[in-house]
Amino acid sequence: MLVPDEIAGPSLLADLPSQEHLRRTQISLSILIPVFNERHLVAASIARVLSLKSNLISRLELIVVDDCSTDGSRELLQQIAGADPRVRLYRHAQNQGKGSALRTAISHAHGDVCIVHDADMEYNPADIPGLLVPFIEEGADAVFGSRYLSAPYRRVLMHRHTRINKLLTKISNWFTDLDLSDLETCYKAIKTPLLKSIPIRSNDFRFEVEIAFKLAKRRARVFEVPIRYLPRTYEEGKKIRTKDGILAIASMLRHWIIDDIYQNDQYGANMLVDLQYARRFNNWMADTIRPYVGDRVLEIGAGIGALTNQFIPRDLYVASDVNADYLNYLNSYSIGKPYLRILELDAMNPEHFGRLKERFDTVLMINVLEHLSEADLAMQNLHAALERQGRAIVLVPQDQGLYGSLDQALDHKVRYSAEQLQNCMERAGFKVEYMLDFNRVSRPAWYLNGKVLRRRHLSPVQIKILELMMPAVRRIDRLLPWNGTSLIAIGRKE
Numbered sequence: 001m002l003v004p005d006e007i008a009g010p011s012l013l014a015d016l017p018s019q020e021h022l023r024r025t026q027i028s029l030s031i032l033i034p035v036f037n038e039r040h041l042v043a044a045s046i047a048r049v050l051s052l053k054s055n056l057i058s059r060l061e062l063i064v065v066d067d068c069s070t071d072g073s074r075e076l077l078q079q080i081a082g083a084d085p086r087v088r089l090y091r092h093a094q095n096q097g098k099g100s101a102l103r104t105a106i107s108h109a110h111g112d113v114c115i116v117h118d119a120d121m122e123y124n125p126a127d128i129p130g131l132l133v134p135f136i137e138e139g140a141d142a143v144f145g146s147r148y149l150s151a152p153y154r155r156v157l158m159h160r161h162t163r164i165n166k167l168l169t170k171i172s173n174w175f176t177d178l179d180l181s182d183l184e185t186c187y188k189a190i191k192t193p194l195l196k197s198i199p200i201r202s203n204d205f206r207f208e209v210e211i212a213f214k215l216a217k218r219r220a221r222v223f224e225v226p227i228r229y230l231p232r233t234y235e236e237g238k239k240i241r242t243k244d245g246i247l248a249i250a251s252m253l254r255h256w257i258i259d260d261i262y263q264n265d266q267y268g269a270n271m272l273v274d275l276q277y278a279r280r281f282n283n284w285m286a287d288t289i290r291p292y293v294g295d296r297v298l299e300i301g302a303g304i305g306a307l308t309n310q311f312i313p314r315d316l317y318v319a320s321d322v323n324a325d326y327l328n329y330l331n332s333y334s335i336g337k338p339y340l341r342i343l344e345l346d347a348m349n350p351e352h353f354g355r356l357k358e359r360f361d362t363v364l365m366i367n368v369l370e371h372l373s374e375a376d377l378a379m380q381n382l383h384a385a386l387e388r389q390g391r392a393i394v395l396v397p398q399d400q401g402l403y404g405s406l407d408q409a410l411d412h413k414v415r416y417s418a419e420q421l422q423n424c425m426e427r428a429g430f431k432v433e434y435m436l437d438f439n440r441v442s443r444p445a446w447y448l449n450g451k452v453l454r455r456r457h458l459s460p461v462q463i464k465i466l467e468l469m470m471p472a473v474r475r476i477d478r479l480l481p482w483n484g485t486s487l488i489a490i491g492r493k494e
Contacts, residue, residue: 026058027132030111030192031125034101035077036067038119043076045119050084054129056136063108065101066091073119099207103200115189123186127227131189134223139335141194141220141328144180145187145227157231168248172209175256176216180224184208184248187227194220197325199263205244206251213255219304221332262325278463280470285366286310288438289393292490294361298385300347301368304329313339316360320345347378356385366395367486369424370412379428386493392430395438396421398487402443404450409457421489430491437484441473442466446485 031049035042049062064087066074074091081089090104102116113135115128127145134140147157148166169183188211198218202210215222286307295315302308302319303326311317319330320343327344334340345352347368363382372378382392397407397415407415414420422432445462449455466473477484 024112024136026056027113027135028059028111029057029061029128029132030105030109030114031060031062031117031128032102032105032109032114033062033064033117033119034067034098034105035064035069035073035119036095036098036101037069037071037073039069039072039076041121042073042119043080045117045121046080046087048121049117049125050086052125052128054132056129056132059111060086061109061111062087063105064089065104067097067101068092068095097202097204099200099202099204099210102207106195106200109192109196111192113189114192114195116186118186122230124228124230127187127225128189130225130227131187134225135189135191138223139221139332140223141218141332142188142190142215143223143225144182145185145189146180146182146224147185147227147229148181149224149226151226151228154226155229155231157229161231164242164245168209168245171249172212172252175252176213178212178216178222180212180222182224183212185227190215191328193324193328194218197263199260201260202251204247206247209248209251210255213252214261217259217261218329219333220329221335278467280467282306282310284470284474285395285438288436289364289395289488289490292362292391292393292434293364294391296360297362297364298356298360299364299366300345300382301366302326302330305333307364307366308333308340312337315339317341318343318356318360322346347381348372348374350377350381350384353381353385358385358387360385361387361390363390363392365392367397369394369421370396370407370414370416371410373413375424376427379424379430383428383430383493388493390493391433392425392491392493393488394421394425394491395486395488398437398483398485402446402450402485404447405454405456406446406450406458416487418487418489421487425489425491429493431494432489432491434488434490436488436490437478438486438488440477440480440482440484442485443480443482 033046038045046062046064052060064077064081066077066089068091077089081087088108090108092101092104106114113132115131117123117125123145131143131145134143165182165184169180172178172183173180190211198211198214200207200210293311297311297314297316298318298320299308300320302321305319308317308319308330317339318341321327321330322344327342330342334342347365363385365382369375369378386392397412399417400415403412403415418435422435425432449458
């Protein structure tokens with residue numbers, strides 16, 4: 001499809017926000033400090049953090065979690081917190097470990113970015129401003145401070161300890177496909193909304209592995225910055241031991257296999273992400289609707305971009321959602337893609353569509369309509385966003401007889417029949433050109449899980465089996481004698 005120059009040119013994008021407009025020049029910073037029996041170092045360590053000065057930091061807060069210290073650290077921390085309002089102190093009644101302390105600290109963080117700082121003196125807070133630069137200049141989601149990247153100088157470290165760290169990093173890189181140089185670094189700076197949306201299960205030093213693996217699975221933009229490091233010996237109180245390295249490898253296997261990367265929320269994110277990471281399934285879906293997709297596309301409910309990355313680049317592609325976690329990911333994903341714009345867009349809010357009137361030749365609404373209480377209003381908004389002869393491509397779950405516990409977990413209001421979907425689109429002014437059955441093969445499994453077993457989550461094993469069988473599934477699906485699990489309608493605006 002040819003697009004006139006005056007439509008396809010910069011004016012088409014000028015009034016739509018890009019990631020460039022979202023970048024900050026300053027960052028409010030939450031420093032997370034877990035403490036356990038560090039009476040001789042914690043006061044000096046916190047004092048160094050409080051003396052931190054940088055034009056990049058707009059506000060500084062220290063969230064200190066005393067993990068049931070018994071050596072007098074608690075009393076020192078109470079004095080420090082009482083003397084400086086930037087320090088907030090929380091205490092565990094039982095010693096639980098670094099990961100647990102950080103989980104508590106994360107829940108109380110309010111800054112734009114969180115960074116972990118140990119209570120000892122091994123890391124220098126003067127390096128923290130350097131970790132903030134990639135957030136401002138590159139739109140980073142996370143920045144790791146590396147003890148091994150080249151720098152003007154570095155302290156010569158303990159050889160065996162360094163070899164073990166590098167071995168763990170190499171094993172981690174193989175599983176995550178991140179090319180990190182220092183997995184076990186303390187200095188991990190992460191955007192706070194992203195960090196809060198990740199479930200942290202580890203109570204001990206396995207936090208380092210867990211967060212790296214989950215950032216990788218969330219496809220976060222991770223950067224590294226060289227930092228200084230002053231190691232202490234075991235005689236001086238170093239807590240990590242050889243067994244922690246063994247536990248780290250076991251943790252890598254666990255987090256490689258299990259996709260536990262989103263907190264439970266009202267959007268059913270855990271199950272949706274399982275489906276969106278089913279790459280071959282999404283390729284099949286995209287190939288099915290690809291012939292009907294034009295050059296100027298609005299996608300409603302883009303999620304983590306499982307379909308977005310199938311259809312870009314385009315003259316204009318606007319990916320939208322209402323989930324803040326998904327929008328944060330999409331904004332990072334849009335960096336370096338001038339044709340891609342990200343919007344928070346409620347399909348039932350006509351005001352959100354005011355500046356989008358008649359700008360698109362295609363609107364995609366995939367697995368969204370069934371969530372909405374006012375489907376007719378949403379369809380009218382889609383109609384308004386399309387130019388004349390533009391197409392709406394709508395995919396919904398099919399057949400109310402299949403409605404069960406899985407639909408309830410996903411907050412589906414209804415499963416549609418072909419007649420219901422066609423009537424909904426025609427009431428908004430669309431002429432339905434095609435109605436396609438999609439995904440017949442999964443109907444028996446959906447019935448078994450949702451109607452018979454009353455499960456509220458799809459089995460990851462079932463999803464992986466479907467992925468492995470996908471080449472055969474695509475060939476036989478149309479031959480199966482029942483309706484598909486989903487229904488795809490293609491309607492044209494007349």
